[in-house]
Amino acid sequence: MADNHAFDIVSEINSAEMHNAVVQAQHEIAVRYDFKGTRASIEYNKKDNNLTLLADHKGQLDTVIQVLKEKMAKRGVAVNALKRGKLEEATHDSVREILTLHTGIETDDAKKLVKQIKQIGIKVQAQIMDSKVRVTGKKIDELQSVIAYLKENGPEYPLQYVNFT
Structure with a gap:
């Protein structure tokens, strides 16, 4: 002894599970009726450990973040590992936010x-x-x-x- x-x-964080959560969130955004014809999207950069979220307006961006958090929770990835960045104006009257993953x-x-x-x-x-x-x-x-x-x-x-x- x-x-x-x-x-x-x-x-x-488990990067494989995080990747799966992002893929599931991207799929839900692609098929949901309230996101049809919008610029809502999520990009996951594994190397820099961050996510780039794009939406038509702030309300839609908050919905995208909520979808992502739900998928992360279901996959067992800690939701509080997300650190929100500042809201930026993007092209074509859309908004962008970069979320970093705390590691x-x-x-x-x-x-x-x-x-x-x-x-x-x-x-x-x-x-x-x-x-x-x-x-x-x-x-x-x-x-x-x-x-x-x-x-x-x-x-x-x-x-x-x-x-x-």
Whole structure:
């Protein structure tokens, strides 16, 4: 039996499931009656990890985002991984918005997580490693307490707890 147990806190999305959610949303937009003859569309750029949404007006854009969120939820992709950009005027009286997908834990957020974990008062150590935070402790129950605390009080973007040993 190991002396110390550990897990990593990461923030990532399943890109295959995200792709499937986008394809399903694109299909629904193509066949829905209220989108017939409009410029409503979704483009997914896997390399840059963002989505470009196009619509005739702001109301329609909000509907496109709602369709996308429904498909993401059905595929098990965290909806709060979407970060909305600013609304832009596009060609032919249409609007565009670029949504980015949150992946990785930035250094400032990692420092906040480590500080939060220390404030809990549980005997565990947290350290920043690239875009993740590793938490180690002697008892599995203490690590599970940290996970439960972060699920309640963590950041607004999704966190996953992996490599539990």
